[in-house]
Amino acid sequence: MKLPKDFYTxxxxxxxxxxxxxxxxxxxxxxxxxxxMIVETEAYSGENDRAxxxxxxxxxxxxxxxxxxxxxxxxxLVYGIYNLFNIITNVEGKADAVLIRAIEPEVGTEExxxxxxxxxxxxxxxxxxxxxxxxxxINRKHYGENLTGNTIWLEDKGIxxxxxxxxxxxxxxxxxxxxxxxxxxxxxxxxxxxxxxK
DNA sequence: TAAATGATGTCCT
DNA sequence: GGACATCATTTAA
Numbered sequence: 507m508k509l510p511k512d513f514y515t516x517x518x519x520x521x522x523x524x525x526x527x528x529x530x531x532x533x534x535x536x537x538x539x540x541x542x543m544i545v546e547t548e549a550y551s552g553e554n555d556r557a558x559x560x561x562x563x564x565x566x567x568x569x570x571x572x573x574x575x576x577x578x579x580x581x582x583l584v585y586g587i588y589n590l591f592n593i594i595t596n597v598e599g600k601a602d603a604v605l606i607r608a609i610e611p612e613v614g615t616e617e618x619x620x621x622x623x624x625x626x627x628x629x630x631x632x633x634x635x636x637x638x639x640x641x642x643x644i645n646r647k648h649y650g651e652n653l654t655g656n657t658i659w660l661e662d663k664g665i666x667x668x669x670x671x672x673x674x675x676x677x678x679x680x681x682x683x684x685x686x687x688x689x690x691x692x693x694x695x696x697x698x699x700x701x702x703x704k
Numbered sequence: 705t706a707a708a709t710g711a712t713g714t715c716c717t
Numbered sequence: 718g719g720a721c722a723t724c725a726t727t728t729a730a
Contacts (some may be wrong), residue, residue, distance in 0.1 A: 558722090
């Protein structure tokens, strides 16, 4: 079942980030279906989070979409090289987002290997926000894409991650955010080989 | 095996 | 000019 729009418009971005574990992310780019189960996420909140690009109503052409109503994609270029895929949540005017950091490949693995220029499947095929976007064919053309449409979407297959397998730790790569770097807003499935390794 | 490094668009000071 | 929600490759130990 495709996740409905009202899944994304709820106010608690941290809770949504947790619930996204075990959901499935699919893309249909260039006529190729690729996707798999989400195994790692991070929450970013416009309010009270210095790690968020839109902290304190910082509004630029790049972050504009974060103020949109939940249920659209925020694709952003880091280090001039990698496209990171985020899901916008909450209502219009609230700049909350969930970064999808890793998935477990399910369909379209041949196409993912081609895009990654890899000969065989290894655990780093989709482990990490930069390489995952490459494997799924996500780029800045998908900035603002509606996640209830037919290009990028999420599905609920009824999988529930047991409490004991859901790990909660501080986010990575945001040391510049001061005390906010310590917020336990990174979530992943314990023991899953497709989680990006530290 | 660990640490340094290069690539480089967008935003900030 | 410097920093950044990264990753692959090279260099050092």
